[in-house]
Amino acid sequence: MSIIPALKCSWNELLDNFIKGLDNAIVELNAHSIDTIAGALPLLLDRLRIMQNNFPANNGQIFKQTIDDIIQNAFFPENLTFAQSFEKILNSRTHEQDFIINELVNGFITSKAKAIASYSQGPIIDRMVEAFSKRNDFHIVDHQFYAMFGDPNVPRTYVMINLQILIDLFGLVSEELVIQKDIRKSEEKVYTFYTFPNDILNVLKKKYLITNPVTGNLSVSEAFDRNVFICLFLANIAVNRSNLSSIGGKYTVNGISAIFALILVLSFMPKMTATPQLLKHPSFSSPNVSISVIPKSWMMKKVLESIFEPLIKIIAFRLGGIQWCEAIIDTEINKKIHTQIRFLLKDVNKWILGELCRVEIPIFIEILNTIQVTLQAQQSGRTTTTP
Amino acid sequence: MKPILRETRRIIIELIKEDPVLLLSPAILNSVREKEEKRNIRKVRALSEFSALYRSNIYEIMNEFIEEFKAKLTPQLLADYIIDHLKESIEALNILLKITNPDQNNFQNTYLQRLVKYIEDRLFPKGASIQIIYQNLLNQSKDFFECQRHLLQPHTFYREKLENPDYFVIPGNSPKIYQIINNITSFYNLDPNYGVFPERPAYEIPMILKNEVFEPYIDSIAKTEQEAVEKVVDKIGLRIIDDLFLAPQEAFIDILMSNNFLRPAVQPSGKIRYIPQFSNETLILYYLAFASMRRGFLSKELINWIAMNFALLIYMGILKWKLSDDNIFYKIFKDLQTNEKILPYLMKLICFPNYLGMDKMKIRDSVQYRKEIFNFIGSQIDNLKTLIEEIAIFLDTAP
Structure with missing residues (x-):
């Protein structure tokens, strides 16, 4: 049974539901907390109360700003063409944000058929990168694909189906080249080339092709990596968000909404003073990465469910309107999706000596700054209007 | 050439x-x-x-x-x-x-021996006991944890069997197993149950429900792992108690204690409770230490993968040392065709008893297989590149 009764997807009801969910979470936390660092629980409760009181205020202004303006802008652009979305996601890439982009895809463990990072397909992306980067026109021929992935133990149809799944996921296009007389057999032969749509090709050429100014030779730079494909995958979903069946259905909606909800919650978590033990730990004091300790009690099962169930719906509503919101699964599976959150974003959200640590990345800082500015504006609005 | x-x-x-x-x-x-x-x-x-x-x-x-x-x-x-x-x-x-001597004369001073030992110390150390190996791995994990994790995860993991008829065979890690290990780590750190330490009744050890670990998986997609849970957790130092709980093995508890991953706390009942404070690497490193100690029993996939990584690190390290970054011929060395000529021989050499000491008969020779494993070269992780640079520095400064 779900803690919060299933609701129709209206914005106000979603906000009310969020407030009730946080009520539950606060009650649960007051009854039982697992944080051992002094002051962690009051800090966490304080943040949850701010979320409860201020996030839904002004018709959910903070949600609109953080989800529409920051998260969507970086990972899931709206009202743009496929190529524009792709370029935007590509431009918001930083080394740390690549972890999130990677997780966005690896996180889809629920969707076994459509997951592009499922069993054999993880390396397939790497091989596709290799195949596409060999030719400076970003084309691969189907035979090349079969030669790379053909396995004598697996029927060829399996490889063909696999290729088609990947083509659909990335929104690639195919071109046919008909040879009237093949040299070997003197028969007509059809070669199928796979490539990116024209607009995408232009973006790729601009970003990843290195031209030799004298010889005019073109080659693909090393920056062309698997995350380019993952950005393409996200752009494809962002553009086709209204056509659920073409983007993998309910599981995709649930997966993306859950990860964005996690990004939002992680961004607003309070930083705590690290224990001396943690400060001495080499992973924590690494000079290259900025890490902060955050409370861990929100990851307890009952608290997590209370926070995330309504939040995931809010995210879904902002990303894809009522259609997405209604696609959020309201059954026991929902709980499974919540529990997945515990092991998502493992590279930016990691355990060090039993404490939950967050790697500071640009999107967390941007979201936190926006929330704080809006909170201050809300505060000053209240003080000026109070007689 | x-x-x-x-x-x-x-x-x-x-x-x-x-x-x-x-x-x-x-x-x-x-x-x-x-x-x-x-x-x-x-x-x-x-x-x-x-x-x-x-x-x-x-x-x-x-x-x-x-x-x-x-x-x-x-x-x-x-x-x-x-x-x-x-x-x-x-x-x-x-x-x-001249990376090694054909007759193994004075092999201790060959480049191969020195480089294998250098990488081995960081990623796959030998040791008299699992405690020592674990400790050595942990000392290096600050800089090379991602490489250590990478070494356990062959790109041909889909060929691995969780339940091998040969009980002793140690398979490589699949991404799903890695996810499960992450999940177990989270459960221990969040709100574990505690039960009596079977071998030392005055103590309580943390236990988590076996079924909870597989709860996030929809449509039974982790069914194989669930059925083979005993084999899976054995490699990360855990055991099943009462057919319900996952708890650390006795030997692993000593390792966890000595590395601060368990903290003793006296309970009102007078019993001492071991409270877990795991890091991401706690369980993974045990797997690696276990594989290192029993390197004679590694699966074919894992042996090929480990040898391949060592060979690549050695080859790239030497190139990094000798070739300047703007060397125009670098791409010939990095070409798959050149790799195919050099790396398989290095892989076999590395498996000899004086080096890594793995079963060299398990190194595959088929062209298709080489193609398959060399594909990973296109997707090297950043941490591997860092190690290559370290190797080049080591070669440059070594007498």
Whole structure:
């Protein structure tokens, strides 16, 4: 049974539901907390109360700003063409944000058929990168694909189906080249080339092709990596968000909404003073990465469910309107999706000596700054209007 | 490759002695190449195909380089650059040629032995006990945890069997197993149950519900792992108690205690409770330590993967050491065709008893398989590149 009764997807009801969910979470936390660092629980409760009181205020202004303006802008652009979305996601890439982009895809463990990072397909992306980067026109021929992935133990149809799944996921296009007389057999032969749509090709050429100014030779730079494909995958979903069946259905909606909800919650978590033990730990004091300790009690099962169930719906509503919101699964599976959150974003959200640590990345800082500015504006609005 | 590089260097030197401007004409370089190709094809038929391939690559690269920079550099400077880069390439090949002694005489001082030991200490150390190995791995995990994790995860993991008929075989890690290990770590850190330590009744150890670990998986997609849970958790130092709970094995508890991953707390009942404070690497490193200690029982996939990584690190480390970053011939060395000629032999050498001591008979020879595992070269992780740089520094500073 779900803690919060299933609701129709209206914005106000979603906000009310969020407030009730946080009520539950606060009650649960007051009854039982697992944080051992002094002051962690009051800090966490304080943040949850701010979320409860201020996030839904002004018709959910903070949600609109953080989800529409920051998260969507970086990972899931709206009202743009496929190529524009792709370029935007590509431009918001930083080394740390690549972890999130990677997780966005690896996180889809629920969707076994459509997951592009499922069993054999993880390396397939790497091989596709290799195949596409060999030719400076970003084309691969189907035979090349079969030669790379053909396995004598697996029927060829399996490889063909696999290729088609990947083509659909990335929104690639195919071109046919008909040879009237093949040299070997003197028969007509059809070669199928796979490539990116024209607009995408232009973006790729601009970003990843290195031209030799004298010889005019073109080659693909090393920056062309698997995350380019993952950005393409996200752009494809962002553009086709209204056509659920073409983007993998309910599981995709649930997966993306859950990860964005996690990004939002992680961004607003309070930083705590690290224990001396943690400060001495080499992973924590690494000079290259900025890490902060955050409370861990929100990851307890009952608290997590209370926070995330309504939040995931809010995210879904902002990303894809009522259609997405209604696609959020309201059954026991929902709980499974919540529990997945515990092991998502493992590279930016990691355990060090039993404490939950967050790697500071640009999107967390941007979201936190926006929330704080809006909170201050809300505060000053209240003080000026109070007689 | 080496004779062709040496021959090319000689030709360039002679050419610039005659007149440096000759170098600027692609026609002259091409005519030299044609002449060389003709002569050699008659000589050694078996090797001629590779020679022609390498020679054409070398001449193509030189032509491109000359075309690109002829407006900016004088012919003499161009020739100097080419000769320097050829010299560096020959030096790198010289090191590879004498990487070890065929008769294993004085093998301790060979590059192969020193490099294998250097990498082994960081990623796959030997030791008298699992405690010592774990400790050594943990000492290196600050800098190389991602490499250590990578070493456990063969790209051919889909061929691994969780339930091998041979009880002792240690398979590689799949991404799903890695996810499950992460999940177990989270459960221990969040709100575990506690139960009596079977071997020491005065203590309580943390336990988590076995079924909870598999709760996030929808549509039974982790069914195989769930059925083989006993085998899976055995590799990460855990055991099943009462058919319900996952708890650390007795030996692992001592390791966890000595590394601060368990904290003792006295309970009102007088019992001492071990409270878990795991890090991401706690369980993974046990798996690696376990595999390292029983390296004679590794699965075929895992042996090939480990040997492949060691071979690649050694090869790339030597290249990084000898070749300058802007060496125009770098791409020949990084080409899959060159890798296929060099790495399989290195992989076998690395498995000999004086080096990694793994079963070299399990190194696969099929071309298809090589293609499959070499594919990972295109998706190297950043941490591996860091280690390659460290290896180059080690080679540069070692006496």
